[in-house]
Amino acid sequence: MMEKREALAQMFSAKGSRINTNRGEAYYNNLMQTMTLRLQELEKSPAASKVSIEAVLETEGLNRRDFMKWASAACAALMLPSNFTPLIAKAAELMNRVPIIWIELQDCAGNSEAILRSDSPTIDELILETISLEFNETLMAAAGHAAEAHLEEAMHTFKGKYLCVVEGSIPLAMNGLYGTIGAKGETFEEHLLRVAKDSAAVVAVGTCATFGGVPAASPNPTGAVGVQDVVKGKAIINIPACPANPANITGTILHFVLTGQVPELDHLNRPKFAFGYRIHDNCERRAHFDAGEFVEEWGDAGAQNNFCLYKMGCKGPMTFNNCSIVRYNSGTNWPIGAGHGCIGCSEPQFWDKYAQERPMADTHFKAPTGGVEKTVDEFGLGLLTAAGIGIGIHAAASLIAGKKEGDE
Amino acid sequence: MSYKKIERMTGFMRLNHWVVAISMVVAIVTGLYIGHPYYQSFIADPAVDKYVMAWNRLAHFIVAIIFDVSSIVVAYLYFFSRFEKPYKKLLPTLKNIKEFFDVLINLLTLNRVKKFDSSHTDSFNSIFFFVFHMMLIWMLLTGLQLYVHGLASGISSIGAWWPWILHVATDWTLVATGGTNMDVRLSHHYTMYAIIVWVMFHVYYQVWRTIFWKEGDISIVVGGAKYVKE
Numbered sequence: 291m292m293e294k295r296e297a298l299a300q301m302f303s304a305k306g307s308r309i310n311t312n313r314g315e316a317y318y319n320n321l322m323q324t325m326t327l328r329l330q331e332l333e334k335s336p337a338a339s340k341v342s343i344e345a346v347l348e349t350e351g352l353n354r355r356d357f358m359k360w361a362s363a364a365c366a367a368l369m370l371p372s373n374f375t376p377l378i379a380k381a382a383e384l385m386n387r388v389p390i391i392w393i394e395l396q397d398c399a400g401n402s403e404a405i406l407r408s409d410s411p412t413i414d415e416l417i418l419e420t421i422s423l424e425f426n427e428t429l430m431a432a433a434g435h436a437a438e439a440h441l442e443e444a445m446h447t448f449k450g451k452y453l454c455v456v457e458g459s460i461p462l463a464m465n466g467l468y469g470t471i472g473a474k475g476e477t478f479e480e481h482l483l484r485v486a487k488d489s490a491a492v493v494a495v496g497t498c499a500t501f502g503g504v505p506a507a508s509p510n511p512t513g514a515v516g517v518q519d520v521v522k523g524k525a526i527i528n529i530p531a532c533p534a535n536p537a538n539i540t541g542t543i544l545h546f547v548l549t550g551q552v553p554e555l556d557h558l559n560r561p562k563f564a565f566g567y568r569i570h571d572n573c574e575r576r577a578h579f580d581a582g583e584f585v586e587e588w589g590d591a592g593a594q595n596n597f598c599l600y601k602m603g604c605k606g607p608m609t610f611n612n613c614s615i616v617r618y619n620s621g622t623n624w625p626i627g628a629g630h631g632c633i634g635c636s637e638p639q640f641w642d643k644y645a646q647e648r649p650m651a652d653t654h655f656k657a658p659t660g661g662v663e664k665t666v667d668e669f670g671l672g673l674l675t676a677a678g679i680g681i682g683i684h685a686a687a688s689l690i691a692g693k694k695e696g697d698e
Numbered sequence: 699m700s701y702k703k704i705e706r707m708t709g710f711m712r713l714n715h716w717v718v719a720i721s722m723v724v725a726i727v728t729g730l731y732i733g734h735p736y737y738q739s740f741i742a743d744p745a746v747d748k749y750v751m752a753w754n755r756l757a758h759f760i761v762a763i764i765f766d767v768s769s770i771v772v773a774y775l776y777f778f779s780r781f782e783k784p785y786k787k788l789l790p791t792l793k794n795i796k797e798f799f800d801v802l803i804n805l806l807t808l809n810r811v812k813k814f815d816s817s818h819t820d821s822f823n824s825i826f827f828f829v830f831h832m833m834l835i836w837m838l839l840t841g842l843q844l845y846v847h848g849l850a851s852g853i854s855s856i857g858a859w860w861p862w863i864l865h866v867a868t869d870w871t872l873v874a875t876g877g878t879n880m881d882v883r884l885s886h887h888y889t890m891y892a893i894i895v896w897v898m899f900h901v902y903y904q905v906w907r908t909i910f911w912k913e914g915d916i917s918i919v920v921g922g923a924k925y926v927k928e
């Protein structure tokens with residue numbers, strides 16, 4: 291799905307995922323000033339949403355101290371020095387000033403669900419409740435023409451200021467008719483282009499919106515693609531994973547609130563603060579990997595002793611995400627911690643290339659020659675057999691020919 | 699009938715050949731383990747002091763480095779060899795193209811037709827070796843791309859230039875193989891089989907030449923010379 295132009299741009303744009311966390315006093319003083327000014331500016335603008343973080347925290351039985359603990363963690367996550375903590379807290383309080391239009395395309399709404407349905411929401415999740423959601427198809431009560439009018443109004447009022455958050459892939463096959471929305475039967479593609487056009491930046495949330503995800507899995511009947519394949523000439527931030535971690539969504543929006551800019555991105559447009567880590571290098575089972583101690587079967591002695599899940603198909607060695615560090619559900623656990631290998635959910639084409647329950651070498655892929663799907667080793671052994679037969683025939687023929695020559 | 703001795707490989711070149719051959723075996727054995735750990739570590743020690751996978755990976759990288767060095771040596775020999783310089787045999791001149799097909803015809807007619815001077819390196823074998831060196835370079839580039847995944851921090855004990863240069867030199871393999879980390883890994887694994895096929899044919903062909911040409915070709919890589927009828 292990658293276009294040639296992008297492929298070329300990508301080719302030599304290697305930046306690594308290193309973030310310089312020590313840019314000197316002058317840089318940070320400057321940054322602090324910019325952020326303070328921006329927050330003052332925001333504070334003057336009317337709260338777009340009536341929900342304040344204080345009120346939400348109180349109903350959840352959390353106090354200011356919990357909130358400040360969260361702020362210092364968020365500060366570290368964004369790789370800022372600790373004296374930025376009060377600014378982070380302030381920014382979180384002002385989250386309700388940043389207008390957000392959240393659109394829902396071809397997906398399972400799992401990212402919204404992950405944020406909304408947790409029974410002990412983290413502060414990250416609570417903050418997402420306070421953001422000024424001007425429009426959200428999944429949550430709002432309005433429907434049909436009323437919803438349409440509401441969207442128009444929000445886009446008009448906050449022109450050039452709102453963040454366009456996208457969840458779900460865009461089906462392009464059959465002129466996009468696999469997904470239409472609203473009273474006018476707009477296709478998802480038209481809908482996305484219309485909303486993205488006047489936004490300050492586009493945030494693609496979840497793997498469907500970033501890389502096409504599950505809907506784009508082979509044979510991709512709906513021609514599903516990610517936002518970056520449709521929207522051009524806009525700042526796009528990709529927050530993949532299935533579901534995207536609320537901590538990363540909040541972190542990105544916080545960064546936007548604080549600076550008005552998008553955070554540093556990697557070559558797949560993922561924020562480096564979140565996707566600059568390889569699962570395999572921050573995995574608690576890594577010692578077992580190096581030792582060659584693997585779970586061989588679900589529930590075996592290895593599984594009971596937390597051995598490495600590589601042979602059960604863990605794709606941690608090829609996957610970049612921070613879930614091994616921030617985890618999910620209030621930091622309770624994460625997939626590998628719970629005993630299942632990583633399925634590479636934050637990588638492009640994850641469903642076809644990563645999400646199998648066996649190591650890469652044992653997985654059936656389309657062979658380079660086409661035809662039936664085979665494992666690399668099956669294909670390789672086929673190749674070796676063919677070569678062996680060829681050599682055998684040539685050797686036998688040579689011997690017979692040689693004998694005849696001798697007879698003459 | 700007497701035989702003339704023709705020097706073909708210096709001691710150093712022969713050493714290089716066997717180092718590459720042994721490295722290849724080690725790379726295959728360890729590479730397959732990395733892809734699918736095919737034996738259990740029956741070592742009673744706790745995980746902290748047995749490094750079965752880590753040793754395999756280490757061995758894999760060490761032979762990879764030996765490959766690097768030997769490839770640089772071979773690249774140098776392409777231009778500055780004391781013997782027939784291989785690059786001269788790779789150029790698509792009429793003479794080389796003719797020689798290439800003459801050697802191929804010799805192979806396909808089971809040595810019935812032989813219309814070229816077999817005492818020196820021929821165009822067919824030069825191109826055949828060139829293919830091998832290209833595959834080795836491909837293994838190197840895809841291997842280093844897999845390797846740099848482990849340097850996500852962008853820093854290394856020898857400095858930030860190392861991961862940087864690896865990214866600059868090998869990130870294009872991501873695009874070339876299909877866009878994902880997995881594609882690079884698959885390509886690394888597939889190419890291994892292509893290399894094994896190459897080795898099979900190489901060994902067969904050298905033995906075949908020795909038997910049918912009766913010029914002792916196999917001893918080039920042992921004693922350094924072959925023997926041609928005068």
Ligand code: HEM
Nearest residue numbers: 651725726729730732733762837838841842844845887890
């Ligand atoms: C001709 C020589 C080589 C052969 C036959 C070979 C073979 C293999 C194989 C079969 C794998 C397993 C792939 C899989 O199924 O996951 C592998 C992995 C790997 N190879 Fe090679 N390889 C060779 C050269 C190299 C070179 C030159 C490098 C450069 C550093 C390299 C670096 C790697 C790395 C980093 C991995 C992945 C290891 C991991 O993620 O733990 N290889 N190799």
Ligand code: SF4
Nearest residue numbers: 573576598599604606
């Ligand atoms: S469980 Fe997965 S991520 Fe963890 S060490 Fe094993 S292979 Fe790596």
Ligand code: SF4
Nearest residue numbers: 613625632633634635
């Ligand atoms: S462990 Fe892997 S598959 Fe699971 S959430 Fe993290 S990145 Fe996604």
